[in-house]
Amino acid sequence: MKNVLIVSGHTDLNNSFANKLILEMLKEKLPNAVQTLLDSEYPDYQFDVAAEQQKLIDADVIVLQFPFFWYGAPSLMRKWMEDVFVHGFSHGATGTKLHGKKLVLSFTSGAPEEMYQEGGLQTYPIEAFLPPFKQFANLCGMEWAGHIYTGALSYISKSDEQRTEMRSRAIAHADSVVETVNAL
Numbered sequence: 001m002k003n004v005l006i007v008s009g010h011t012d013l014n015n016s017f018a019n020k021l022i023l024e025m026l027k028e029k030l031p032n033a034v035q036t037l038l039d040s041e042y043p044d045y046q047f048d049v050a051a052e053q054q055k056l057i058d059a060d061v062i063v064l065q066f067p068f069f070w071y072g073a074p075s076l077m078r079k080w081m082e083d084v085f086v087h088g089f090s091h092g093a094t095g096t097k098l099h100g101k102k103l104v105l106s107f108t109s110g111a112p113e114e115m116y117q118e119g120g121l122q123t124y125p126i127e128a129f130l131p132p133f134k135q136f137a138n139l140c141g142m143e144w145a146g147h148i149y150t151g152a153l154s155y156i157s158k159s160d161e162q163r164t165e166m167r168s169r170a171i172a173h174a175d176s177v178v179e180t181v182n183a184l
């Protein structure tokens with residue numbers, strides 16, 4: 001059986017609707033996956049680098065779960081990447097520890113999916129924001145195993161009906177992550 005590591009980069013899951021629900025669903029449907037919730041484990045952004053590296057070494061599949069913040073991963077996840085994926089571990093001549101592992105991106109946005117297109121408010125398709133992540137996988141010798149993305153998941157000023165609809169789309173998102181991971 002493959003070992004799955006899910007890393008949550010949300011900066012405050014206590015005030016999350018979508019990522020919290022997605023992570024709960026993933027816990028239920030991928031019970032053997034290890035979940036790292038960076039906000040509760042490292043509220044001061046000071047990571048246990050050795051422990052985080054060991055979790056990556058132990059994993060066959062790494063899922064990065066985060067809300068899209070200013071067109072990329074939130075600060076907490078960025079700092080985790082900066083501190084943990086260091087030369088000699090993840091890249092460089094002797095940095096081969098992550099070779100062959102599969103990387104899956106799972107993220108949510110506030111803007112609806114249809115805004116992410118040429119001529120739309122967000123100007124670019126969502127795929128235009130992925131190259132830095134893809135190259136991160138490349139440089140670390142990881143295999144890019146795809147992305148799962150759902151938009152219009154902002155909780156601000158929503159009616160009960162809209163929240164119910166958002167809930168079902170967040171659950172569908174989690175189902176897609178499970179399907180993707182199980183197919184690897």
Ligand SMILES: Cc1cc2nc3c(=O)[nH]c(=O)nc-3n(C[C@H](O)[C@H](O)[C@H](O)COP(=O)(O)O)c2cc1C
Nearest residue numbers: 016017018019067068069070071108109110111154
């Ligand atoms: C600091 C910040 C930056 C954000 N940047 C973006 C963005 O660049 N594009 C976008 O579509 N939504 C953006 N959003 C909306 C979030 O992506 C959205 O609220 C989140 O995916 C919902 O997940 P949650 O319920 O787990 O917090 C941003 C929200 C915050 C708080």
